[in-house]
Amino acid sequence: MWHRTLPLALTLPAPRYLVLATIDARFYLPGDPDWLRVGAAAALHLGVGGRSPSNPADPTKSTKIEMSQSKRSKPVTHSIALVPGDGIGVDVIESGVEALKALEAKLGTFGLEFVHYPYSVEHYQQHGCMMPEDGIQKLSQHDAIYFGACGWPSVPDHITLWQLILPIRKQLRQYINLRPVRVLKGSTFPLKCNAQDIDWVFVRENSEGEYSGQGGRTHPGEPFEMGTEVAIFTRPAIQRVMHFAFKTAQSRPKKHLTIVTKSNAQRHGMVLWDEVAMEVAKSYPDVHTDKILVDAMTVAMVNRPQTMDTIVATNLHADILTDLAAALAGSVGIATSANFNPDKSTPGMFEPIHGSAPDIKGQGIANPIGALWAGADMLSHLGEAKASALLMEAIEFCTSNGKVTKDMGGSLSTKEVTEQVVEFIRQS
């Protein structure tokens, strides 16, 4: 069981990372400011690329202890599955790949191999499905998945989501969705507070809850037609996400976890959610916790952003709250989203949180920062901490100098922001 394992502390020769190797998971505690810059995904996943040899059917069996980048005898090549998807997903992933290639060329310490998968609405229109039957099996052979966005008005959204992104998350057991949100250097944001007041890490339960897929429709077309959407909450899934959230909170300076709930109105699953959270809290006496209803949370994020740090929420609640968080931090176009299983037995998927944005289709003005930040998270997850930090520096060079797209008050196109990022990497 997750909470019964005893951590074995190792200090690696590269002194910046203290690695806690447990028999079921690895967590990396930050030792320098890079951690804050790159975000919690970096802090928690600075391991060497490739997947753990553990049995995917039993993640508790993983025994792999990660090696620091500096211990490698030769550069590793990471195999990346590219799924740009639809709309601006294509533009921002193109931007991300250019930046990743620039980092590979600049640093020369790792290789990247990209394999493109055309899983999208266009694929659906041609073949009747968003991806082929063996799509997930193909994706699972890579070290990571770099995802754009899926969905287009010509196909109902529940089809696109349930045939592509949700099966990937579920079947690859990516039960954590980590979404750090902060104000990037020099950028403008709508709240009247200090930029550093908005510095949050959302831990989203990514496997069940409101997106469990339980429910159905009966009596279609009848006046008495019925539809149900059943939210599922299980003790093991709540336990594992809570442990991860507490460990994330513990690794950050404030050591503060906010538990988002709706247990006043939803008196079964959400009450279980609260109870398990309180049970797990006993294992983390150094973490201060508070509990807040999701409706009150929206108000708190606006009125007292500095009182939050790490936040754990259900699949639906965190989905909504992180769009709000991104907008409060400057734009939905900047936010990143890392889907993974902490034991790394399956590849993680890294994506911007935004969708395919049909309203700005073909205009070349999509903000690539969310996808670039996701690229930095992916590098970090693969053990390329230096490359990850350099990419974040390049992003913040752009935000500090007004070299941004329209949604952030700038006038640059997606390609022009990308050129700035690539040039910064080359010159650094």
Ligand SMILES: NC(=O)c1ccc[n+]([C@@H]2O[C@H](COP(=O)([O-])OP(=O)(O)OC[C@H]3O[C@@H](n4cnc5c(N)ncnc54)[C@H](O)[C@@H]3O)[C@@H](O)[C@H]2O)c1
């Ligand atoms: N992970 C995913 O694949 C994902 C996530 C959200 C929405 N979607 C899908 O995307 C489609 C559109 O959804 P939506 O309109 O609700 O959300 P959206 O995120 O695509 O767009 C919301 C608003 O934000 C703007 N925006 C989003 N990203 C931007 C960027 N990078 N730069 C500048 N502006 C940006 C859009 O122009 C739009 O005005 C739907 O089909 C939806 O299902 C997919």
